[in-house]
Amino acid sequence: MTEARDNYLLDVAASRRGYAINRLCGSLKDPENRRRFSEDEAAYCDAYGLSEEQKKAILERDWTGMLELGASIFYTFKLAMLDQKSMQYLGGVFTGMSTEEFMAAMRSGGRNFG
Amino acid sequence: MTEARDNYLLDVAASRRGYAINRLCGSLKDPENRRRFSEDEAAYCDAYGLSEEQKKAILERDWTGMLELGASIFYTFKLAMLDQKSMQYLGGVFTGMSTEEFMAAMRSGGRNFG
Amino acid sequence: MARIIWGLATSHVPSIGAAMDNGKTADDYWKPLFDGYEPARRWMAEHTPDVAVVVYNDHANAVDLDQVPAFAIGTADRYPVADEGWGRRPVPPVTGAPELSEHLVRELIDDSFDITTYHRLDVDHGLTVPLSVYCPEPGQAWPCAVVPLLVNVIQYPQPTAARCLALGKALGRAIRSFPQDISVAVFGTGGMSHQLAGARAGLINTGFDRMFLDAIEHDPEKLAALTREDYIREAGTEGIELIMWLVMRGALSDTITRVHETYHVPASNTAAGLALFEDLGDREGAPA
Amino acid sequence: MARIIWGLATSHVPSIGAAMDNGKTADDYWKPLFDGYEPARRWMAEHTPDVAVVVYNDHANAVDLDQVPAFAIGTADRYPVADEGWGRRPVPPVTGAPELSEHLVRELIDDSFDITTYHRLDVDHGLTVPLSVYCPEPGQAWPCAVVPLLVNVIQYPQPTAARCLALGKALGRAIRSFPQDISVAVFGTGGMSHQLAGARAGLINTGFDRMFLDAIEHDPEKLAALTREDYIREAGTEGIELIMWLVMRGALSDTITRVHETYHVPASNTAAGLALFEDLGDREGAPA
Ligand SMILES: [Fe+3]
Numbered sequence: 133m134t135e136a137r138d139n140y141l142l143d144v145a146a147s148r149r150g151y152a153i154n155r156l157c158g159s160l161k162d163p164e165n166r167r168r169f170s171e172d173e174a175a176y177c178d179a180y181g182l183s184e185e186q187k188k189a190i191l192e193r194d195w196t197g198m199l200e201l202g203a204s205i206f207y208t209f210k211l212a213m214l215d216q217k218s219m220q221y222l223g224g225v226f227t228g229m230s231t232e233e234f235m236a237a238m239r240s241g242g243r244n245f246g
Numbered sequence: 247m248t249e250a251r252d253n254y255l256l257d258v259a260a261s262r263r264g265y266a267i268n269r270l271c272g273s274l275k276d277p278e279n280r281r282r283f284s285e286d287e288a289a290y291c292d293a294y295g296l297s298e299e300q301k302k303a304i305l306e307r308d309w310t311g312m313l314e315l316g317a318s319i320f321y322t323f324k325l326a327m328l329d330q331k332s333m334q335y336l337g338g339v340f341t342g343m344s345t346e347e348f349m350a351a352m353r354s355g356g357r358n359f360g
Numbered sequence: 361m362a363r364i365i366w367g368l369a370t371s372h373v374p375s376i377g378a379a380m381d382n383g384k385t386a387d388d389y390w391k392p393l394f395d396g397y398e399p400a401r402r403w404m405a406e407h408t409p410d411v412a413v414v415v416y417n418d419h420a421n422a423v424d425l426d427q428v429p430a431f432a433i434g435t436a437d438r439y440p441v442a443d444e445g446w447g448r449r450p451v452p453p454v455t456g457a458p459e460l461s462e463h464l465v466r467e468l469i470d471d472s473f474d475i476t477t478y479h480r481l482d483v484d485h486g487l488t489v490p491l492s493v494y495c496p497e498p499g500q501a502w503p504c505a506v507v508p509l510l511v512n513v514i515q516y517p518q519p520t521a522a523r524c525l526a527l528g529k530a531l532g533r534a535i536r537s538f539p540q541d542i543s544v545a546v547f548g549t550g551g552m553s554h555q556l557a558g559a560r561a562g563l564i565n566t567g568f569d570r571m572f573l574d575a576i577e578h579d580p581e582k583l584a585a586l587t588r589e590d591y592i593r594e595a596g597t598e599g600i601e602l603i604m605w606l607v608m609r610g611a612l613s614d615t616i617t618r619v620h621e622t623y624h625v626p627a628s629n630t631a632a633g634l635a636l637f638e639d640l641g642d643r644e645g646a647p648a
Numbered sequence: 649m650a651r652i653i654w655g656l657a658t659s660h661v662p663s664i665g666a667a668m669d670n671g672k673t674a675d676d677y678w679k680p681l682f683d684g685y686e687p688a689r690r691w692m693a694e695h696t697p698d699v700a701v702v703v704y705n706d707h708a709n710a711v712d713l714d715q716v717p718a719f720a721i722g723t724a725d726r727y728p729v730a731d732e733g734w735g736r737r738p739v740p741p742v743t744g745a746p747e748l749s750e751h752l753v754r755e756l757i758d759d760s761f762d763i764t765t766y767h768r769l770d771v772d773h774g775l776t777v778p779l780s781v782y783c784p785e786p787g788q789a790w791p792c793a794v795v796p797l798l799v800n801v802i803q804y805p806q807p808t809a810a811r812c813l814a815l816g817k818a819l820g821r822a823i824r825s826f827p828q829d830i831s832v833a834v835f836g837t838g839g840m841s842h843q844l845a846g847a848r849a850g851l852i853n854t855g856f857d858r859m860f861l862d863a864i865e866h867d868p869e870k871l872a873a874l875t876r877e878d879y880i881r882e883a884g885t886e887g888i889e890l891i892m893w894l895v896m897r898g899a900l901s902d903t904i905t906r907v908h909e910t911y912h913v914p915a916s917n918t919a920a921g922l923a924l925f926e927d928l929g930d931r932e933g934a935p936a
């Protein structure tokens with residue numbers, strides 16, 4: 133899996149690059165779309181015009197890879213929710229911690245980068 | 247048919263009032279929607295949530311009435327095009343002229359309200 | 361004429377709403393936060409406004425990336441609660457205040473703010489959670505009408521903090537020039553420090569947050585001078601939501617008093633803050 | 649650095665495009681208009697820009713009333729030609745200039761313009777007809793890339809004329825600060841006097857149009873001082889599109905020269921005007 137950079141800014145260029153992947157994830161707001169996605173994830177990716185790299189990141193749930201390809205966390209979170217994964221799970225993925233470790237870090241005051 | 251006022255401004259209040267009627271007319275950009283509209287105009291109006299007044303204006307092609315109810319000419323023109331009516335036809339309707347009279351007025355330099 | 365009676369700055373973390381919706385506010389995890397809200401809630405319950413102008417951002421729900429407006433105002437008479445992908449929050453739909461919306465749009469556009477209008481808008485947790493922070497048990501209807509004011513904080517470049525403060529000042533003028541005799545509260549929502557993605561996920565910067573909580577009252581110009589890069593570095597990629605507090609602060613007069621504040625870590629992955637200000641500017645006998 | 653080489657003001661009446669698409673430009677009705685374009689077209693064909701920034705408005709095609717932005721910039725690498733309800737114009741799709749778009753968005757937002765971004769945008773006659781006025785026979789591709797800049801002129805309150813001129817000035821600064829060595833043309837489109845609906849449908853105000861054609865070169869500040877009510881009264885409810893010419897004019901330097909102009913009534917229900925200006929401001933030896 134991809135290693136995370138410090139920050140992911142959804143700038144205008146990333147919005148353009150990540151347009152298809154964000155549109156796909158955004159579509160999962162709709163229950164009918166969630167059903168169709170779950171039925172055949174690869175076909176759904178193709179229907180939304182994802183690049184091969186983007187499709188791979190989605191199918192493999194490479195959450196950091198998605199960000200590298202222009203995804204925004206607010207969009208990919210809808211996919212995580214479909215998988216019944218929390219924002220704390222994703223926090224763990226991005227930082228190389230287990231969900232429990234990440235939650236403990238938050239409860240002890242969060243991660244300090246002063 | 248309704249008599250036209252000098253101007254129709256699509257202000258924010260008119261946009262709100264005319265939301266359903268403009269949305270209906272805007273949907274006619276799509277050939278499939280045009281087909282469905284033509285098949286059963288009244289049902290289509292109901293599906294778009296038009297008020298009874300708005301529906302009546304659409305069904306009777308009361309072009310001025312539509313404007314009074316918050317429609318914008320850029321939207322209703324799509325309905326006119328479906329009817330194969332030109333902007334010159336509509337100009338005649340708004341001004342109480344035949345299409346030919348209206349076109350002649352335009353060719354002679356337009357209508358002057360100095 | 362309309363008058364602004366108070367301003368509320370509050371985080372709008374979805375899990376704060378979920379804690380209320382699922383009856384978890386007395387749990388160990390949540391109790392400190394909700395206890396912290398209590399004095400503010402009591403005070404606000406005694407000072408119900410006619411309309412709340414809620415400054416917030418959408419989170420990939422009503423606004424997709426096809427069109428991203430810097431500033432937008434809802435002009436509808438009703439705003440449905442958004443389904444963000446896991447069902448609608450069990451809270452009442454939001455009633456609009458379309459005449460005030462219309463007035464604000466015109467005044468702000470004439471004041472050189474390039475406002476987008478939304479005639480249809482499903483409001484997500486960015487707006488409904490602050491309403492729940494204000495009023496935990498609305499019953500069938502929220503206690504006031506709402507004008508949503510959206511700020512792009514998701515796509516870089518966001519409006520600058522300075523532009524947000526300037527918008528707030530213009531918003532204050534516009535509200536005060538509304539000819540109806542109504543009372544208005546202004547909500548600035550989002551923040552405080554948090555970052556959801558990347559290697560710095562879980563970032564909390566208590567020092568910055570405490571500084572911000574103080575300066576939002578006493579020195580908003582200092583906060584307005586920070587760049588978006590400053591916000592992202594200090595408060596995290598999502599902490600930049602704090603620029604929306606500046607819109608609220610700008611709308612208040614110079615004569616405000618702090619009714620209450622609270623600060624708690626964590627709410628989900630976020631530092632949650634609340635600051636409530638009474639606006640004395642319009643009160644009889646108060647300095648102009 | 650990028651430089652602005654010319655500015656074109658032109659009406660964007662759909663029937664002007666239809667006349668070209670249907671081979672009617674030599675008909676009695678259309679010949680005077682197209683003859684009037686000829687000298688401008690010859691000159692522009694010898695001065696092909698790398699990118700055209702086209703200031704225009706959508707007409708209920710890509711922009712519906714759900715969201716109405718005051719000012720928006722397209723950021724895509726390709727813009728499909730819109731089907732406005734009677735089939736797409738048989739013209740090439742429009743190639744974007746996304747790096748310039750991105751630069752303009754950032755510079756303008758930092759300059760306190762509240763720009764909406766469009767990542768997906770079908771461009772209607774408001775943009776494609778001016779491209780056809782510039783280049784009647786594009787073949788497989790338009791001669792330059794395009795950045796669409798949209799202005800709300802349909803929903804009242806539109807941005808003021810003064811705000812449009814100010815946007816143009818900021819746009820000019822932003823273009824000139826783009827680090828690539830490219831040439832840019834700016835199109836201001838719409839107008840001239842016309843009104844499509846209401847008892848005044850068919851309105852043409854030649855006196856106002858002639859004044860405007862002169863002042864757009866010599867006294868744009870005078871045009872910027874007119875209110876939206878002035879435009880609607882004098883030029884008609886759709887004639888207010890002329891405020892988009894001010895964006896183009898603002899982007900040009902103070903040292904411009906008029907290459908050509910033409911004015912003709914009617915094109916459909918509209919007074920059609922064209923004015924082409926060479927921008928000398930960036931030329932070596934030209935005054936700054
Ligand atoms: Fe948020």
Ligand SMILES: [Fe+3]
Binds near residue numbers: 660705707839
């Ligand atoms: Fe137009």
